[in-house]
Amino acid sequence: MQTQLIQIIRDKIRAHGPQPFAWFIQQALYHPAHGYYSSGRARIGRDGDYFTNVSVGPLFGRLLAAQFAQMWKRLGKIDNFILVEEGAHDGQFARDVLEAARRDAPDFFADLRYRIIEPFRVWQDRQRQTLGDFQEKVEWPNELAPFTGVHFSNELLDAMPINFRNKLVDLASDQFVFVDSPAEQITNQSQLDWIDKVAANLQRGFVLIIDYGFARNEFREVVQARAQHRHLDSPFEQIGDADITAHINWTDIAERAEAKGLRVAGFTDQHHFLTGIISDLVAPDSPRALQTLLHPEMLGRVFQVLLLNKDVDLAPPLAGFKFARDAQSLLNR
Numbered sequence: 001m002q003t004q005l006i007q008i009i010r011d012k013i014r015a016h017g018p019q020p021f022a023w024f025i026q027q028a029l030y031h032p033a034h035g036y037y038s039s040g041r042a043r044i045g046r047d048g049d050y051f052t053n054v055s056v057g058p059l060f061g062r063l064l065a066a067q068f069a070q071m072w073k074r075l076g077k078i079d080n081f082i083l084v085e086e087g088a089h090d091g092q093f094a095r096d097v098l099e100a101a102r103r104d105a106p107d108f109f110a111d112l113r114y115r116i117i118e119p120f121r122v123w124q125d126r127q128r129q130t131l132g133d134f135q136e137k138v139e140w141p142n143e144l145a146p147f148t149g150v151h152f153s154n155e156l157l158d159a160m161p162i163n164f165r166n167k168l169v170d171l172a173s174d175q176f177v178f179v180d181s182p183a184e185q186i187t188n189q190s191q192l193d194w195i196d197k198v199a200a201n202l203q204r205g206f207v208l209i210i211d212y213g214f215a216r217n218e219f220r221e222v223v224q225a226r227a228q229h230r231h232l233d234s235p236f237e238q239i240g241d242a243d244i245t246a247h248i249n250w251t252d253i254a255e256r257a258e259a260k261g262l263r264v265a266g267f268t269d270q271h272h273f274l275t276g277i278i279s280d281l282v283a284p285d286s287p288r289a290l291q292t293l294l295h296p297e298m299l300g301r302v303f304q305v306l307l308l309n310k311d312v313d314l315a316p317p318l319a320g321f322k323f324a325r326d327a328q329s330l331l332n333r
């Protein structure tokens with residue numbers, strides 16, 4: 001139990017009154033010393049708190065490597081293709097992609113540079129260990145910088161601190177509780193700020209976002225806390241030892257991206273996305289992993305994939321979007 005962290009949060013509320021939920025999540029996940037992610041406690045995979053596409057095995061990275069190689073071709077096989085990843089955890093996805101590219105697409109591999117944006121030293125150190133074989137390929141700048149290529153993220157946005165529109169976090173004796181907020185709040189400012197930054201730094205190429213959420217018409221506020229593969233009853237349980245995630249509003253992200261000069265080039269679920277890649281680019285080699293990633297009752301329908309782009313001709317569509325329906329209508333636009 002993270003007693004110091006809990007005390008820090010209580011002290012703030014006692015001194016300053018109810019706080020936005022985004023502030024609470026920021027402490028629980030990213031407090032510099034005690035947060036679930038920032039402390040290095042976060043564990044993903046069988047022995048951890050939850051599974052992601054990456055923890056299913058190397059197949060996910062292999063399929064994505066094929067999609068990135070096709071993007072590189074669409075950009076005219078440029079010799080400084082930068083793949084930016086944020087939320088890279090222990091570097092396993094980066095390694096899966098680099099190994100697949102080296103083996104299956106050596107020309108692409110030669111032109112590829114991998115750039116990880118990682119705010120926490122503890123995770124950067126683990127990424128460097130995982131990526132020891134690829135030292136000359138990978139760089140860790142302090143922040144996003146201008147690039148041509150692709151920005152990739154898997155389950156990054158759902159881990160950003162969000163607000164509830166009408167709730168604040170308060171204390172009832174020693175227990176954390178939600179109370180009504182006197183004013184409506186912007187729920188996903190952190191995600192909107194993030195897309196602003198990505199749009200400002202993408203010179204030419206793509207942004208590929210994999211995550212879970214809703215288009216605007218179906219949107220509802222869903223927050224989940226998870227520890228040791230259990231859904232907790234409330235984000236106020238196991239503070240600092242549990243992951244907290246929120247379903248995202250895809251339409252908000254897409255509209256903000258368009259307002260900042262990106263184009264929406266595709267929106268589909270993971271099932272259709274990966275099926276397109278398999279049908280055009282890769283013959284998968286591990287049937288169990290494939291089933292987990294694709295099956296509609298496993299990960300296939302949980303995740304959606306949004307493709308944004310700047311200054312690239314996208315006819316015909318990329319492999320991952322060949323079976324996608326019209327993005328604008330799916331996003332209720």
Ligand SMILES: C[S@@+](CC[C@H](N)C(=O)[O-])C[C@H]1O[C@@H](n2cnc3c(N)ncnc32)[C@H](O)[C@@H]1O
Binds near residue numbers: 089153155159
């Ligand atoms: C749910 S985990 C996903 C990890 C990995 N992508 C995967 O799929 O296994 C979310 C990750 O995003 C990171 N993260 C959250 N906000 C971030 C930000 N603004 N910049 C970089 N990483 C961030 C967290 O530290 C955490 O490692």
